Amino acid sequence: MLFPGKPFPSPPPRVVITGAGIVTSLGLGWKQNAAAFRSGKTGFRPVTIFDVSRQRVKTAGEVDLPSMPPPTPWTGRQRKRLDRSGIMLLMAAREAWQQSGWEASDDLPVVLGTTAGGMALGEDYFRQAVALPHRQRMQPTRALHYQAQTQAGMMADSLGFAGPVTILSNACASGANAIGEAWEMIRRGKTDRALTGGYDALSQMGFSGFDSLQLLSPTRCRPFDAHRDGLAIGEGAAVLTLETLESARKRGAVILGEIMGYGASMDRHHLTQPHPDGNAACQAMQLACASARVTAEEVDYVNAHGTGTPLNDLAEAKAISRWAGCRAASLPVSSTKAGTGHLLGGAGSVEAVVCLMCLREQWLPPELAFETPDPACSFRIVSRPEDAPVNVALSNSFGFGGVNATLIMRRWS
Amino acid sequence: MSRVFVCGLGSVSPAGWTVEALRDALAKNEPLPIQPLTRPGWQKPLKMRLVPNPEVRPPFLAHPRLRRTSPITHYAAAAALDAAKFVQNDKNGRRRIGIIVCLQSGCVQFSFRFFEETLQDAATASPLLFPETVFAAPASHVAALLDNTPSVCTLAGDPSSFSQGLALGADWLLERRVDACLVMGAEEINWLLADALWHFNHRAVISGGAGALCLSLNQDWSLGVELELITDAQSCSRLANRSLAAKKMRAQMPPEGRSEFLFDSMNDSPRADAAESGAWADWRGPRISPKRVLGEGLMAAAAWQCVAACDWIASGKCVAANVSLAGQNQQAVGVRFHRASRAISDLSQPAKGGSLPL
Numbered sequence A: 001m002l003f004p005g006k007p008f009p010s011p012p013p014r015v016v017i018t019g020a021g022i023v024t025s026l027g028l029g030w031k032q033n034a035a036a037f038r039s040g041k042t043g044f045r046p047v048t049i050f051d052v053s054r055q056r057v058k059t060a061g062e063v064d065l066p067s068m069p070p071p072t073p074w075t076g077r078q079r080k081r082l083d084r085s086g087i088m089l090l091m092a093a094r095e096a097w098q099q100s101g102w103e104a105s106d107d108l109p110v111v112l113g114t115t116a117g118g119m120a121l122g123e124d125y126f127r128q129a130v131a132l133p134h135r136q137r138m139q140p141t142r143a144l145h146y147q148a149q150t151q152a153g154m155m156a157d158s159l160g161f162a163g164p165v166t167i168l169s170n171a172c173a174s175g176a177n178a179i180g181e182a183w184e185m186i187r188r189g190k191t192d193r194a195l196t197g198g199y200d201a202l203s204q205m206g207f208s209g210f211d212s213l214q215l216l217s218p219t220r221c222r223p224f225d226a227h228r229d230g231l232a233i234g235e236g237a238a239v240l241t242l243e244t245l246e247s248a249r250k251r252g253a254v255i256l257g258e259i260m261g262y263g264a265s266m267d268r269h270h271l272t273q274p275h276p277d278g279n280a281a282c283q284a285m286q287l288a289c290a291s292a293r294v295t296a297e298e299v300d301y302v303n304a305h306g307t308g309t310p311l312n313d314l315a316e317a318k319a320i321s322r323w324a325g326c327r328a329a330s331l332p333v334s335s336t337k338a339g340t341g342h343l344l345g346g347a348g349s350v351e352a353v354v355c356l357m358c359l360r361e362q363w364l365p366p367e368l369a370f371e372t373p374d375p376a377c378s379f380r381i382v383s384r385p386e387d388a389p390v391n392v393a394l395s396n397s398f399g400f401g402g403v404n405a406t407l408i409m410r411r412w413s
Numbered sequence B: 001m002s003r004v005f006v007c008g009l010g011s012v013s014p015a016g017w018t019v020e021a022l023r024d025a026l027a028k029n030e031p032l033p034i035q036p037l038t039r040p041g042w043q044k045p046l047k048m049r050l051v052p053n054p055e056v057r058p059p060f061l062a063h064p065r066l067r068r069t070s071p072i073t074h075y076a077a078a079a080a081l082d083a084a085k086f087v088q089n090d091k092n093g094r095r096r097i098g099i100i101v102c103l104q105s106g107c108v109q110f111s112f113r114f115f116e117e118t119l120q121d122a123a124t125a126s127p128l129l130f131p132e133t134v135f136a137a138p139a140s141h142v143a144a145l146l147d148n149t150p151s152v153c154t155l156a157g158d159p160s161s162f163s164q165g166l167a168l169g170a171d172w173l174l175e176r177r178v179d180a181c182l183v184m185g186a187e188e189i190n191w192l193l194a195d196a197l198w199h200f201n202h203r204a205v206i207s208g209g210a211g212a213l214c215l216s217l218n219q220d221w222s223l224g225v226e227l228e229l230i231t232d233a234q235s236c237s238r239l240a241n242r243s244l245a246a247k248k249m250r251a252q253m254p255p256e257g258r259s260e261f262l263f264d265s266m267n268d269s270p271r272a273d274a275a276e277s278g279a280w281a282d283w284r285g286p287r288i289s290p291k292r293v294l295g296e297g298l299m300a301a302a303a304w305q306c307v308a309a310c311d312w313i314a315s316g317k318c319v320a321a322n323v324s325l326a327g328q329n330q331q332a333v334g335v336r337f338h339r340a341s342r343a344i345s346d347l348s349q350p351a352k353g354g355s356l357p358l
Helices: A032-038 A083-101 A117-133 A138-143 A148-159 A169-188 A203-213 A246-249 A281-291 A310-330 A344-361 B019-028 B071-084 B108-120 B137-146 B161-174 B192-201 B242-254 B271-280 B290-294 B298-314
Strands: A015-024 A110-115 A165-168 A195-201 A235-243 A257-266 A301-304 A333-336 A392-398 A402-409 B003-011 B035-037 B046-049 B097-101 B150-154 B180-187 B207-217 B225-230 B260-263 B320-326 B330-340
Touching: A015 A032, A015 A169, A015 A246, A015 A344, A032 A344, A083 A117, A083 A148, A083 A195, A083 A235, A083 B097, A110 A148, A110 A169, A110 A344, A117 A138, A117 A203, A117 B108, A148 A165, A165 A169, A165 B161, A169 A195, A169 A235, A169 A344, A169 A392, A169 A402, A195 A344, A195 B225, A203 B108, A203 B192, A235 A246, A235 A344, A235 B330, A257 A281, A257 A344, A281 A310, A281 A392, A281 A402, A301 A344, A301 B150, A310 A392, A310 B046, A344 A402, A344 B097, B003 B019, B003 B161, B003 B298, B019 B290, B019 B298, B035 B097, B046 B180, B046 B192, B071 B097, B071 B108, B071 B137, B071 B180, B071 B207, B097 B137, B108 B192, B137 B150, B137 B180, B137 B290, B150 B161, B161 B180, B161 B207, B161 B225, B161 B298, B161 B330, B180 B298, B207 B298, B225 B298, B242 B271, B242 B320, B242 B330, B260 B298, B271 B320, B271 B330, B290 B298, B298 B320, B298 B330
Parallel strands: A110 A165, A110 A195, A301 A333, A301 A392, B097 B150, B097 B180, B260 B320
Antiparallel strands: A015 A235, A015 A257, A165 B150, A195 A235, A257 A402, A392 A402, B003 B207, B003 B225, B035 B046, B180 B207, B225 B330, B320 B330
16 A cells, blocks of 8 residues: 555665666766766767757767667567657666566566656657648657656566556656655665666757756856856666665675665745755755765765756855865865766766766766866865775755755665 | 544636535536637647636736746646645744645646747747746745745656655655645646547547645644545556556455445546446446546546545545546556544444534
């Protein structure tokens, strides 16, 4: 029953990560992405999948998808129904699934974050409905597969499992919120394991939207740089398999890391602008630390939301400075959006996997384009590749609409 | 086990901007008039039931955050404020209210306009429209109106996911994260959405609106209605089609008792209704199908089902109400509410006199 459930376990179970999958413009899978993030590579190129001739900005972190999609039990016709977002989700989920060694069941919860689902299919639906109003071919398929729950169902089908699907759409915090919600489901004793993550593909509407707001950088995405002039858009997906420590140990699973804490807060200042002092962002970090029972002194790396827009980075810099206190001066911070672009609903989950990489491989991802710190940054921006001991990492994600999320992860050794 | 009570209801539907209007329309059980919805390029219009203009302009529209918002936000805000009116303020300061907004198609009107402008000339597409295309926009605006809203979440999915919103709200309450939680379903319509629906059901009449339930652990705030259970989310997949999912949902609901109603999601479409119809074939008691009266409101319709169920109990028409949410492509979930002031073991007996002992 979803309600009433069993009493929440006390203490709540520890939740560990036993599988991770990632797709970004930097590469397909953990290995390619880890190498790219570690060296500070960027993954931007001219947009090829829709017309950007009338946009101010013409580049994005477009993923180079393989010509052959991952193997599935589907027919060729069924495979063709997937759009870019569905393919990326499937690839990330497949990598995480294989790594976890999980067996299929019919009650495995899926918790995903996305802002747009299969938006490209919706755009195709629009174009055909307007231009060819009497042509119905493919329209029902587009209407169905545009919806995120269909994509989640296809993903589950391809991996041979089924279970309740929850889709969170809290704008750019969606991916982190999804992981946080899955973490809470396990801690509430509702399930022993959950497959979670976030995804979004480039879409003409989303790209045009950010361009219309003049939020896209016409130069380079340089989060926290004094001369920053906007964000870069990207696409991608990341999926994690979460389970109780007890479940992982019982299976003899390889544990990649532990999710220690999650905090979510609400910024009511404006639909698209954060409170200038970063109050809600700071609150999300404080709540995450409280649930993880760690202090800022114990955090070894912050993966910032760091979009590269003047307003976000200023508010976040103030929030991190306030939250970190004395620790700020020596705290390494970077935004990997400098390399991948902003993945919207996929951002929080991709950045959680980046934190996991740092924890597993003991390095910090640099922002090579960073030159001049914004005066509001009381912390150190990682601007060169470096190895470092990382035992606890914190990841921030903030969304249009004001939902903020922070995840805290710990190295498993 | 802590108990979760319903302490407020709100509804905006083709019947009007109040719960009373919803109640009257469903009590009459006659489909509301259908209006034509022009579909560019077609001779024959599509069908809709539009939310009527409010008799008086709602005061909340004067809030600066709502200046450029689309109808979905107006509907959600009106339903939310109605549902939260008894819990919003207290002597000692504002109460913490959680907000969960559930959507299926979401902010389609501004999305349509913005994408149309993008295709005409991306260089001049309006930056005023784009922020309102985001799924999270209605929840954000409602949060701004209510002020003290520490936890806010937008869920997307088919109408069955409204039940997941209720379950999440109950969890927030049980964790003492909020004092009350608004769970809303909202939709707005345009011809493109009606066109998409037409592919799956030629007879469907699209409609928009919103419904809101305010949940709390505090029985003193209650309307006399308690959330009794939400079944597991029985997913539709290759392993279980819609019919099987609906049957599994039904199997988790209690057997039919006296003085109980069923609020189902059927819509006079034999094909679309088959799964739910089969699952509830054993039901002999009174049944109300809000979509037959109000139209296919997607997530708003799921919310209307729950609002109506609670309203039927609160107004003494029944002691318990079952809500069947057989989603289109995600899952089937059942929700059950009962009269709060009576022990669960007594619910098979009708209330004496039909009045509500609060």
